[in-house]
Amino acid sequence: MKKAGFLIAGAMLFTAACGAEENAPELNETGGNNGDNNVENNADTNEAADNEDTDENNNEENGAENEEDAYEEGDTLIMGTSADYPPFEYIETGESEEIVGFDIDLANRITEELGYELEVEDMDFGSLIPALDTDRVDFVMAGMRPTEERRENADFSDIYFRSAHSIVTAADSGIEDVDDLEGMTLGVQLGSIQEGQAEELQEDVEGIEVETRDRIPEMIQEIHTNRFDAVILADTVADNYTDDNDDLTSFTLPNEAEEDGNAIAFQLDSQLTEEFNGVLAELEESGELDELILEWFDGDVADAAGAGEDEEETEEDNDAENNEEADEDNNNTNED
Amino acid sequence: MGLDFAALAPSYPFILRGIWVTLQIVAVAAVLGFLFGVILSLMKIGRFTFLRWIADAYTSVFRGTPLVLQLMIIYFGLPQVLGIEIAPFVAAFSAFALNSAAYVSEIIRAGINAVDQGQKEAAQALGISYGEMMKDIILPQAMKNILPALMNEFITLTKESAIVTTIGVMDIMRRAYIVGGETFSYFEPLLFAGFIYYCLVMVLTVLGRLVERRLRQSD
Known part of the structure; x- marks a missing residue:
């Protein structure tokens, strides 16, 4: 464990040290003559510097660069969220480590429809847009609202949930x-x-x-x-x-503003915005979206989500919810 | 304000599982930071002006900027600039190790300087090489003196590790926040997290005392 960690950190120091000057131009070339640098990197990281590794390394780097317009069916999308906001996204900490909630269910439903795999990653709410900017996540669902400021840094889907x-x-x-x-x-x-x-x-x-x-x-x-x-x-x-x-x-409060609602955030000019909007419209039309909303916001579930002040009540609620969760877990292919 | 810890009972194991995450980050960061710190300190007291200059510049940068910023740069910045993937866990221990090395190098430098000059002269008179002198004579004596200061650094590291919440590592602190979100109670999970950190630091303190006593046996 320590040895592996040491190697990784060694490689990090190495890349950090030579990265600023040497790696930067490399990113602009596609494939090409940047083998030397990669071989060096690999020699440090893996102690193996054959051509195959070099190629893999190249693909990875280029892949990360082009990701925005290269989603294909079967790809895994990483969804960023802040799992402290029930019933949109939270963890039933008494039961499991899994992130559940309205947003998670909806994300699963949409990605399933589009043929993507889904992986959910938890982080602080404030880190979500930076994570999107820097390609750490592919989209963000966190009860987020499309404000003007946010629109400058991210694309937003249509509103999928309105609230006052x-x-x-x-x-x-x-x-x-x-x-x-x-x-x-x-x-x-x-x-x-x-x-x-x-x-x-x-x-x-x-x-x-x-x-x-x-x-x-x-x-x-x-x-x-x-x-x-x-x-x-x-x-x-x-x-x-x-x-x-x-x-x-x-x-x-009386609800007036148009942007009042939650939307899914994507990288600017992401192909996903349109794809997700398509499915959202279908789900809205078929009534599935409303069903999901009812499922998570009809009071019972929301109450159970906030474990009550009274311990007995909490246990009862959790038990009752267990059965519901069991069904929902089947739909959740996220979280490894 | 009534505190109700009983309502959190089902969630305690969830927070407790964060101990392992925190310990992993801190252990890896402490070991790497220490090793790197030794190298830096040797650069600082060595003969080569250029190496000394690099080590000093490194220390001033890593001591002069907030740790949370360094963590953000490694986690969000580097992947974008270099096009490499950095897992949250790797970003976490790298940031802490790099930061800790800057502090540790100063501690060790002080320790080395505090070893009597006569030791060095005697070693040179006996024809012992610089490397062996450092490894077998100077550093062991320095370690004994700086142990309390090193323990201070490791304790700080343990508690500072709580800032990994910003990049979504599920450590003790992040888990406390999540439980707070789930149960709509704010203070109880955080106080519980504080209690865990306190216990961890107590264990570290006791370990430090034991090592110290062991090193003093030869006095």
Whole structure:
């Protein structure tokens, strides 16, 4: 283990050292006379520098470069997600290591239809677009909304899930509608679509102070610590929190903006955007999309997803869910 | 604020499985970082100005930029520039090893300088080659003195490893976040993760003491 790791790191140091000058021009050539460099690399990594290895190495590098327009049936697509956002994507940590959720099911359904294999990779929400940019993942489904800023760095599919925004407050705060927010501190997740919504609220209502946090649980915590008077969340998520925390309450904001919804993110000019849109339209037409939404958002599942405060309840919910999950697991060919 | 750890009971094993992930990263990074650190320190005290200059430049860059940035560059940047695949795990231990080497090299350099000059002179008088003198005479004595400082570095490494959450390695911290997301409770999983890190550091501390005692036997 250590030896293997050492070799890899050795190779990394080597490539890092000579990479900046020597490897950069190599990427622009296709095939060709760059054998020397690769042989050297391989000698360090694998202790074997025959021609076959050199060719493989070339293919890999070129493959990574051209990936954007070279997806074929049977290829494995890597989907980036942040598995801390039930019921869109999460892990039933008491049961397994597997990422499940509405987005995962939908991704499985679409890739199956298109003949791709699917692999799901978990990372921080903030790392998702960079991962897409740098070719680490092929597409992103993470309850992500196609904001203007994001559109500059990624292509987006059609909206596959619409939801309204809710304001969550402490139950004893006395905040009942938007006007009550005057002079209050409003929390919003950094980089979320709700940020735009919060700014609009700021214009409409006087004296709202908007503060950002990285994670939704952090924002909820800030209500408990009294630093925030209210936070703004997607209504499905807000419902989960208010159901699980008796000291929280929420109300829904009127939904106006067009980009309010979740979409799948792709690399710019990816061929996948069109392919995925095609399947999305089919699923919407056949009613399958609605079925999936019902399956994950009809309350029961969402409740079970947020293991309750009460332990007994949690166990019951998990048991009931086991059976459902067993069926769904059959559909999930992701996660190795 | 009521903390409810019982509700998390089914999820504890999930977080605990992250210990192995964290340990793997830290162990590989510590070993590589130490070896590389020794090389760097030898470059720093050696006769060749050019090598000394490289080692100093390396140290200043890796000590002068945030670790999380180095990790991001290795994980997101290098694959794009070089066209090679770097697994999250490899990116993680590489970043920590490269970073740790910069600190370790300074610790070792201090240790070597602290060994009495007479040792070096005696070795030269006896005609022992530079390499053998370093390996058998100077470095062993230096190690004894710098052990507490090295333990400090390894402890820091263990806790700092939590930043691999940004690249999606399922370590203790990332698992705590995921459990927090799933159960809609924030503090409990994080406190539990903190407890695990504390236990790991305690084990490291005890191990360090044992090694220290063993090395002092000859005093």
